[in-house]
Amino acid sequence: MTRTGRAVVYPAPNAPFEIREYPVRDARENEVLVKIAMSTICRSDIHSYEGRRPNPCPGILGHEIIGVIEQIGDGVREDLRGDPLAAGDRITWTEYFADGPSYYRDVHDMPQKAPGLRKYGHDHVDDDPHFLGGFADYCYILPGTGILKLPEVLSDEEATPLNCGVATMISVTEAAAIAVGETVVVQGLGLLGIYGCAIAKARGAARVIGLDAVPARRRSGSGPISRST
Ligand SMILES: [Zn+2]
Incomplete structure (x- = not known):
């Protein structure tokens, strides 16, 4: 059958x-x-x-x-x-x-x-x-x-998100050549922006600043970022 x-x-x-x-x-x-x-x-x-x-x-x-x-x-x-x-x-x-x-x-x-x-x-x-x-x-x-x-x-x-969302931000942060001790500004705190903040910290950025015009994203954004540090 x-x-x-x-x-x-x-x-x-x-x-x-x-x-x-x-x-x-x-x-x-x-x-x-x-x-x-x-x-x-x-x-x-x-x-x-x-x-x-x-x-x-x-x-x-x-x-x-x-x-x-x-x-x-x-x-x-x-x-x-x-x-x-x-x-x-x-x-x-x-x-x-x-x-x-x-x-x-x-x-x-x-x-x-x-x-x-x-x-x-x-x-x-x-x-x-x-x-x-x-x-x-x-x-x-x-x-x-x-x-x-x-x-x-x-x-x-x-x-599950590794092959699209995470891969995109790995590529972006590699192209930006983020180095140890740098300050990084991420504009837009959707899922990709949150990944960008976490990956920037993992690459050694001393300070990561997230910007977003959507109030709810600014409030919820602090959770994943602080957990990644
Ligand atoms: Zn996708």
Whole structure:
């Protein structure tokens, strides 16, 4: 009997979500089948839902995803660090994937600019393998995706935003070259701004100043920042 899994489908902008079932097939060569443990609602998911950015419909939103490997296809042996992968491992993976050689990825270390790039949470649900977004029971990790095994020290809640929100702010703080003892001003204390404050402290900034025009963010912002110091 064919196994199925559930997906929360985004049928069209501003339309109610629909729970649908799709077949779950075996992982093919260079694929990984993951049982999803957690997915966030990223701000860009909300933008997609509101029709403020193009996104295929019907589809499965959610691209900050973690899960446990259920089945590994032939050819998948290790993660981005070179650690061996096996069924039962808890993993995260890159938000985007592009199969085959790529000048931008292989020469310029810019995989996000590779031709033919696709993204999890940005694909048609009607097409095989159906499960390519976070709001579902399963996700197929397709060839060209970078996989990272998660250490036990990270909770699901801490690990799930790593591949989008945290990765964005790691990139920003690296580009800003924040050094030990510096003063850093972060404008905007949404989730990315809060990550920026914490990462700036972790890089050795002596003083981090957060600015936001929204009073509620100024009040709630002091919690996570003070905990990170
Ligand atoms: Zn995101």
